[in-house]
């Protein structure tokens with residue numbers, strides 16, 4: 001290693017230690033200055049007693065660690081590590097404030113500082129809270145139901161064209177196929193036809209370089225002059241140029257009156273206006289579309305793969321989902337053309353996707369930074385004060401398998417969401433958090449279900465499918481925990 005690099009790393013470590021110490025000081029001050037009640041704090045594991053949870057965390061994962069601490073300490077407990085306190089919240093009963101607290105009480109942005117160079121200043125996590133709230137409205141408007149109806153045709157076309165390349169029979173890695181399909185759908189429905197038709201490869205290479213900004217070193221040191229950060233910044237600048245030209249060209253066309261209005265999310269963001277009437281700038285449109293792409297791609301392709309793996313390893317549900325397709329195709333008259341209304345009727349398939357998400361959530365643990373202390377009451381009726389300055393963690397992958405919420409939680413059983421049982425509703429408001437909840441819940445939920453249903457309904461109508469590799473383990477080394485290795489599926493085309 002050359003000396004310049006050593007110098008950079010020493011400087012980074014010093015900055016990191018200084019940041020942690022400053023945060024510790026702030027945490028103590030906030031805790032001292034703003035006691036909110038005389039309730040006790042949650043049980044704390046610290047010092048020597050941290051060794052066991054850390055060992056379990058590192059060897060068996062966060063689910064096993066949460067399980068042990070939950071059994072020993074109850075549904076709220078704090079791990080204290082060199083002055084950094086992480087309070088775990090287990091079960092839907094203690095999640096109200098976590099998901100619904102205002103940004104001035106519970107910060108989402110503090111945790112996502114590393115996203116600022118990716119999205120750009122003035123967008124999302126890098127914007128002030130009023131601007132950010134308005135930008136969330138733009139996302140919401142672009143992805144709400146009536147708008148999604150407009151994207152279905154393009155989704156279907158991408159799926160048909162892609163799967164037309166499959167032969168009469170063969171074997172594929174369904175994980176790879178889902179990544180490709182979702183990439184194509186996103187390019188078309190989110191980024192727009194200019195990128196999809198003319199700049200697909202270049203855009204994908206740039207997005208890959210940009211996502212280097214989510215590597216561990218970049219998350220810890222987002223502004224350090226590392227090669228990954230430099231590549232990230234160069235990709236960001238090129239994408240900004242690309243989108244600026246597209247936005248300008250669309251705006252020029254529309255003011256000249258000879259522009260055919262595009263039906264994609266990009267156009268919705270271009271047309272969005274702040275409450276004071278100001279239109280979005282090109283830089284903002286770029287940041288907002290990048291934010292959507294980051295939220296959309298990995299999450300959707302991984303969920304689509306889990307859905308397939310679950311369906312193809314549970315004959316009963318595969319048969320039920322396939323029968324639903326036959327029945328809907330009979331009613332709609334053509335088994336190859338399915339529209340938005342038909343997709344809404346696919347209840348069995350919808351529940352199969354939802355159950356895959358419950359068992360394999362894409363965000364295993366939600367994090368927030370608590371700025372102001374609050375009190376909560378556990379399921380057992382104990383009240384705790386959680387001091388300001390703590391980090392909060394909601395272990396979604398543990399919460400989604402609580403046996404008092406979900407019967408036989410380790411069994412793949414989509415019927416638990418059916419009208420007879422509705423276990424997610426009976427369990428309380430934050431029982432199902434695969435798409436988050438409250439203030440920062442996923443803006444793309446409806447779009448994601450539609451996209452996955454377009455893919456799987458097409459596959460079920462047109463192919464006989466079989467999982468020929470073992471049911472995949474989870475690869476926890478990925479930012480979005482994914483099926484590990486290849487997921488091999490054999491297919492045989494059903495005669496038209």
Ligand code: HEM
Pocket residue numbers: 136139143291292293295296297299300303357362363366367433434435436437439440441442443444445447448449
């Ligand atoms: C199966 C697919 C998906 C899953 C499981 C998923 C899950 C989630 C979750 C859990 C959150 C909340 C994160 C938190 O509270 O910290 C979230 C936020 C978000 N998602 Fe999704 N998502 C999916 C698809 C999509 C799609 C298709 C889009 C866009 C088209 C999207 C855009 C976003 C955005 C922009 C946010 C941030 C919202 C905010 O900060 O207010 N997601 N997603």
